[in-house]
Amino acid sequence: xxxxxxxxxxxxxxxxxxxxxxxxxxxxxxxxxxxxxxxxxxxxxxxxxxxxxxxxxxxxxxxxxxxxxxxxxxxxxxxxxxxxxxxxxxxxxxxxxxxxxxxxxxxxxxxxx
Amino acid sequence: xxxxxxxxxxxxxxxxxxxxxxxxxxxxxxxxxxxxxxxxxxxxxxxxxxxxxxxxxxxxxxxxxxxxxxxxxxxxxxxxxxxxxxxxxxxxxxxxxxxxxxxxxxxxxxxxxxxxxxxxxxxxxxxxxxxxxxxxxxxxxxxxxxxxxxxxxxxxxxxxxxxxxxxxxxxxxxxxxxxxxxxxxxxxxxxxxxxxxxxxxxxxxxxxxxxxxxxxxxxxxxxxxxxxxxxxxxxxxxxxxxxxxxxxxxxxxxxxxxxxxxxxxxxxxxxxxxxxxxxxxxxxxxxxxxxxxxxxxxxxxxxxxxxxxxxxxxxxxxxxxxx
Numbered sequence: 001x002x003x004x005x006x007x008x009x010x011x012x013x014x015x016x017x018x019x020x021x022x023x024x025x026x027x028x029x030x031x032x033x034x035x036x037x038x039x040x041x042x043x044x045x046x047x048x049x050x051x052x053x054x055x056x057x058x059x060x061x062x063x064x065x066x067x068x069x070x071x072x073x074x075x076x077x078x079x080x081x082x083x084x085x086x087x088x089x090x091x092x093x094x095x096x097x098x099x100x101x102x103x104x105x106x107x108x109x110x111x112x113x
Numbered sequence: 114x115x116x117x118x119x120x121x122x123x124x125x126x127x128x129x130x131x132x133x134x135x136x137x138x139x140x141x142x143x144x145x146x147x148x149x150x151x152x153x154x155x156x157x158x159x160x161x162x163x164x165x166x167x168x169x170x171x172x173x174x175x176x177x178x179x180x181x182x183x184x185x186x187x188x189x190x191x192x193x194x195x196x197x198x199x200x201x202x203x204x205x206x207x208x209x210x211x212x213x214x215x216x217x218x219x220x221x222x223x224x225x226x227x228x229x230x231x232x233x234x235x236x237x238x239x240x241x242x243x244x245x246x247x248x249x250x251x252x253x254x255x256x257x258x259x260x261x262x263x264x265x266x267x268x269x270x271x272x273x274x275x276x277x278x279x280x281x282x283x284x285x286x287x288x289x290x291x292x293x294x295x296x297x298x299x300x301x302x303x304x305x306x307x308x309x310x311x312x313x314x315x316x317x318x319x320x321x322x323x324x325x326x327x328x329x330x331x332x333x334x335x336x337x338x339x340x341x342x343x344x345x346x347x348x349x350x351x352x353x354x355x356x357x358x359x360x361x362x363x364x365x366x367x368x369x370x371x372x373x374x375x376x377x378x379x380x381x382x383x384x385x386x387x388x389x390x391x392x393x394x395x396x397x398x399x400x401x402x403x404x405x406x407x408x409x410x411x412x413x414x415x416x417x418x419x420x421x422x423x424x425x426x427x428x429x430x431x432x433x434x435x436x
Contacts, residue, residue: 002285002317009203017199027194031203038320038346085345086379095378105203113194 003040006105007047013107014057023112026057030109034067034102036085060110069102207321210289214296214324218307222414224406225307227287227325229347231340232313234333235357237265239390240308244274246393246400247306251407254301256309258287265310275299286317289324304411306403315344326406327352334358334365338372345379353384355399360389 010029018026033039045062052058069082073089074096080089082102088095202208218225230236237257244253255276257265266278277299279291292309301307309325311318319328330351332340335358341348348354354376356369369387376383386402388395 002320005207005284005286005288005317005321006203009206012206013199013201013203017197021195021197036346038316085349086342086375088378096381107199107201107203109196109198109200111194111196 003043004047004051006039006044007051010048010107011051011055011057014052014060014110015055017107017110018056018112021112024056025113026060026110027113028061028063028111029057029107030063030065032065032067032104032106032108034104035069035083036099036102037105039105065108067102067104069099071097071099073097204320204322207289210293211322211324214289214293215326217296218324218326219410219413220417221301222304222411223301223307224305224403224410225309225323225325226406227309227311227318227323227328228331229311229315229318229328229351230313230331230333231315231336234313234331234336235390236310236313236331237268239331239355239357239388240310241268241272242390242393242396243308243399243403244269244272246396247403248273251404252302252305254299254305254307256287256292256295256299256307258291258310258312260284260312275301281312285312285314286321287311287323288321292323304407304414306407315340315347319344319346319350326410329353329355331355331357332372332376334361334367334369336367338368339375341372341375341379348376348383349379351380351383353386353402356385356387358389358391359387359394360392 010031014026014029033041033044041064048062052060069084069087070079071082071087071089072078073080073092073094075092075094076089078091079100080091080097082097082099085099086095087097089097215225228236228240240255244255247253253274255266255269255274257263257269257276257278258281259265259278260281260283262280263278266276269276277295279287279295281287281291287309309323311323315330328347328351330347330353332354334356337343341354354373356372359369362369373385376385384402386395386398388399
């Protein structure tokens, strides 16, 4: 259940951002979560609701933007889609892959009032 | 409610934040956030409709349009809600503390390892045997992470090495701040080896940098050889794989070559050593690996000492010329 730690990290970023903008409430939070980030989205929503209770982010809406996994295949010399770490290149079957996208966990924007 | 500052809301303002704003009638109004806002207004509000002034200007109009109109008059030109950029990693705070830990360890020439595995892979026995084998050569200290009890730290302390138990309670992993606090109390010796035994869990600890030089993942032959592809993030995050309990290979159905193949799928350049903490098999290579790491950490520190001496001299000079 490291989603609880992630939700606490989110709340901190959201509260800091809201305070910097003199906001009294947070209406919505935009998150980028990569397909390779090992985040259980439903667990994260549940934990976020729990940790924001009684804060200025209580009741805020989570807007999650999925980021598909992408890796650089060394033998092919090109970018290929992957669903998880350890996947083979869909073209050549190699595991010499360098992940270039899909492991992010970022708060990108908030809507404040 | 005033949309400039939200006064009259539920008190979620930052304490001590003083705020000033101008009312539609020209009155300048200053208050500290966090105050109850139960003060009297000295000016009169002029509204076309009647309502209760229960407190401050947290007007309860019961009429959204009137409230919006009043809000607009209160603070012209400011939209009721707006989107602002954050663009920060959720783990930014942990990563910042981890970076500070890493710097602190580097400054002291301490070689720190974050040992991760499933429960029951033999981490604590491996640590005990490692500390005993290094005695007289390398000073080792241990941070033990477990949800409950100090049993593991007690086992380490029995070797004479300093150890601190961190109980994570409901948590499933150590984080950088727990390690920072443990370092405050443990105060490992300069040029020593710091072994951080994470909570037995092949998922969550992968995401949390503690400030270590390397993650070392331990897979015992009593587990499935396919764990590297079942838990790819952990095996990807590790720089060294220890295949432990090799003394049991004759009795179990564990394919070492397959395990190595799976590990290399998720981390093609992972280093791999086979060990048995019970018989000492493979320990020579493991101890060599540790000694190389300790020597490198000490070497880097010595390189930095000269730079630090220069810095101290600069600061002393600055103090000497100061008022």
